[in-house]
Amino acid sequence: MRKGLLGAAAVAVMALTSVAHAQEEKKVTIGVSIPAADHGWTSGVVFHAERVAKLLMSQHPGLNVIVKTSPDPASQANAVQDLETQGIDALVILPSDPDPLVNAIKEVKGKGTFVAIVDRAPSVNDNTVRDLYVAGNNPALGQTAGEYIKATTPDAEVVIIRGLPIPIDQQRQDGFDKGIEGSNVKVLDRQFGNWNRDDAFKVMQDYLTKYPKIDVVWCQDDDMAVGVLQAIDQAKRTDIQYVVAGAGSKDMIKKVMDGDKMIPVDVLYPPAMVGTALEMTVANFYGQVPVRGVYTIDATLVTKDNAKDFYFPDSPF
């Protein structure tokens, strides 16, 4: 509700300013459709969509960005329709589930609207569906973690906590295996922690019982790292050298910034990528630069040196 009001207020303000600048500034309306904040990562998406929208509107007086959040694919399809009837020049969408939304997106695209899809691609992902695709890099998230472990501790015995048995999790695992290829890094075990703190705590506790010596934990997710650290702390085990998580939550980035021994690095899978798509869409209209195509965001390794660039203390995530 707060967001809705904020959005409405922003629209009103923009309507006023755009009248004032009608002569000098091109008028562009962009609709942003994203999933509702139902867990850490999506709450970051909502935060960054609103942050970047505000930033861009202050830079371009003629620009109007409408941010809509939806809890499930069906209501997101409705939200896309609503945005379309309001008359938008571009749609930036992070689909909660891409395939059921393809038709709604195609409908918008068919009217000549610029479409940018973020993060989750439908099975047919070509220029009939969208103009721009901004993607996070799941294989690279695993590979970056694997390469870091290979470089730092070449003979490490690693336990892995996976997310849920879905394709992106598998891509991360395959990437990790590629990352440690040709080294002595040994994977002791892989179990599912469901991207959930409590489940990760349990899995880690059991790993600690099962293996008398563990060098490194790769849990690929900042939320799960919270449970992992607590389990290690409780068992008072000193053999674990460090934990590699991922995503880029403020808590873990903070630990990296502060030089925490257990969290020396984090691997980025940033919810801020929705902002990247928004910036590029705006550049298409105001900068008249070519942006159509696929833009894949690196799974950047966050270290003590660059952590401050990725730290958002005000974000819920």
Added chain:
Amino acid sequence: MDTSVNEETRDVRRRSWRDIDLRAVAPFAALILLLILGALVNPNFIGLNNLANVATRSAFIAIIAIGATFVISSGDLDLSVGAMVAFVASLMILFMNSGVIADPALMLTAAVLFAVVAGSLCGLANGLITTVGRIEPFIATLGTMGIYRGLTTWLSQGGAITLKDPALQEIYRPAYFGSILGVPVPIVVILAVTCVAAFILYRTRYGRHVVAVGSNADVARYSGIPVNRVRTIAFVIQGLCVAIAVLLYVPRLGSTSATTGILWELQAITAVVVGGTALKGGAGRVWGTICGAFILELVGNIMLLSNFISEYLIGAIQGTIIIVAMLVQRSLVRKS
């Protein structure tokens, strides 16, 4: 099964070992089978450390399931407990973060009371909607499940709610990680809660009323039992148990998120049923429930400690073990 018969079998059981109530013993037989299986799978399993870990982390589900034993015995069902855990825990952390009381120890005491009151009120809401509103408990608590979960998501804006004050964290931490005479605090809490619950269910008039209402609400009403009051109080007991679980949950990770306690209601109901309480109401077995919660946690633990089970098959094997455990119980009961 009716109350007096239940009471009788219990009396008989005390008098002679030959007449042990197999239905009450069955969950423990299943537990012993699992312990043997676990020891075969991995020698570390039977270690005191591992078993203490498993018992400790079964505390949340066990304590919630004790409350669920009352609700289910009285013929109702509460689906909102998982969401209630998340909601009460979030409120408690927000209360502690608000810093209205400067002294950490005093603040913690106030927060504990706050959580207990919040949990009881959530339970009372469930009870009143079900009894005064005359809505099927399945639907009523499905509704409140959405409400508690939604409010939690709103409070956290989808992210996490984390306990900020390090001094508070420090004094609160032993509530989960500490131990009394070498026994982890959560296990002591489970035993204490179970003793109180067993006393209420087996030794007080209210306990007999719960079972009577669950066996046949109409007969209970004609015998002058205030059916709605009995049912509502059962929901309040459930809320209270959720609050106690929260008191142990918060010091563990010091934070909650929108995914806290997801599907815990199903685990609690499974623990109750595995423990020998009939889902249709009319009989409650508090000690069986604790055993059921422990069995559920053990199954996951054994899977993880084994080296030969694919991580993709864990769900399927957990389901199989639960059904086998139930079949073992059933066969024991038939022999009696």
